[in-house]
Amino acid sequence: MTVEPKTDALRRLYWREEILQVMFWIQGEGFGDEVSPELLSRFLGVEADRGLLYLDRLVDDKYLTRSDRLYALSPMGREEGGRIFANEFAELTQPNHGECGPTCWCHQSPDEAESCQADRAAAAKGHDHT
Known part of the structure; x- marks a missing residue:
């Protein structure tokens, strides 16, 4: 209180x-x-x-x-x-640390969401898969 x-x-x-x-x-x-x-x-x-x-x-x-x-x-x-x-x-x-914002493509389709999640997981491990 x-x-x-x-x-x-x-x-x-x-x-x-x-x-x-x-x-x-x-x-x-x-x-x-x-x-x-x-x-x-x-x-x-x-x-x-x-x-x-x-x-x-x-x-x-x-x-x-x-x-x-x-x-x-x-x-x-x-x-x-x-x-x-x-x-x-x-x-x-607000998005949590590492989450995408409201304009990210991952909100448009399951394929984009999967790709975005993989990119974020890779970035969290310290490397990029692009």
Whole structure:
């Protein structure tokens, strides 16, 4: 569990990132565009009650919109939430060491995949078969 920062400025930044990231994920998973504080609380974890105090601040800062008791990402909030989410999971979404990138020919056919795998195995042993 991450410890909440001590200063108000850092706490505000911390909860902005946590809330926008979770709301971006909720929307991306198809759970809805508008969320209640209760739903957010479930995804934010045990510290959520403190974080939920920042929802109206995020509305004031134009990251969220509010309709009755439901909150939604504004266009600016969606962009920022996407950036935060991408940064948080960048290490998991990049190719592993020695793996090909998304534009490699090996993604086009089984023959290319076999050839690419052989080339990578040879390179890992310190020599090239080309």
